[in-house]
Amino acid sequence: MKKTLFTSLILAGGLASSAHVLAQTPPKAGAMPAEMQQMMKAYTPELRQKVMALSPELKATIQQLHAGHPRRAKETNLRQIMHEILSEYQSIASALATDNAEQAADAARRLASHRIPKGGLLAYFPLDKINNADMAVLPAMNTAVEGSALKLADAADAGNMPLAASYMSDIMTGCVACHQKFRGVPGISANLMTPLAK
Numbered sequence: 001m002k003k004t005l006f007t008s009l010i011l012a013g014g015l016a017s018s019a020h021v022l023a024q025t026p027p028k029a030g031a032m033p034a035e036m037q038q039m040m041k042a043y044t045p046e047l048r049q050k051v052m053a054l055s056p057e058l059k060a061t062i063q064q065l066h067a068g069h070p071r072r073a074k075e076t077n078l079r080q081i082m083h084e085i086l087s088e089y090q091s092i093a094s095a096l097a098t099d100n101a102e103q104a105a106d107a108a109r110r111l112a113s114h115r116i117p118k119g120g121l122l123a124y125f126p127l128d129k130i131n132n133a134d135m136a137v138l139p140a141m142n143t144a145v146e147g148s149a150l151k152l153a154d155a156a157d158a159g160n161m162p163l164a165a166s167y168m169s170d171i172m173t174g175c176v177a178c179h180q181k182f183r184g185v186p187g188i189s190a191n192l193m194t195p196l197a198k
């Protein structure tokens with residue numbers, strides 16, 4: 001039963017169209033998806049409280065994002081997975097530059113189906129961003145990054161390398177948007193008097 005639900009979520013959710021699917025299948029009010037319940041056991045009380053306070057729609061969105069990525073990390077954290085994603089992006093660039101459609105398509109599909117980090121995505125977001133308004137942008141970012149990666153793969157499969165190349169900026173626009181909202185500049189020193197100009 002659980003498996004059927006999981007599978008149908010994957011089929012229904014696809015990789016990039018959570019917002020669209022949400023409009024068709026409103027979640028039951030108050031329902032907490034089973035996988036999220038499981039992940040939450042490892043959360044600190046502070047994070048758990050923030051997640052519990054999310055709307056049923058938002059909880060369903062997170063669940064669909066997780067379900068759209070069937071691969072689960074055992075120990076890997078989000079930062080490590082992000083570096084994997086960057087490697088895939090660089091692999092696509094290398095493939096485009098060498099007219100290697102197969103490499104481009106494979107790397108783009110791996111990028112789109114990255115693993116979900118240990119504890120799920122929410123464990124790695126700043127606590128003050130775990131709220132309905134900030135989290136509501138996630139499906140759009142998913143579409144920009146992974147939807148564009150899948151289009152790139154299809155274009156490469158069709159042998160249309162110029163079209164494939166055009167999706168690189170759409171992907172990176174999604175990376176940048178998410179980082180501006182949820183990450184900021186990595187590696188800032190705590191030991192500088194004036195760490196940053198901005």
Ligand code: HEC
Nearest residue numbers: 078079082083085086089124141145174175178182183186
């Ligand atoms: C859903 C939002 C989101 C999207 C989309 C996203 N990232 Fe990230 N990324 C993050 C967050 C949050 C972190 C900080 C993780 C941490 O440090 O725990 C991060 C960190 C990183 C880092 C690590 C920097 C460091 O501190 O070492 C790299 C590299 C990175 N992202 C690359 C990418 C690339 C490339 C893409 C697009 C193909 C992308 N990210 C898309 C949210 C996102």
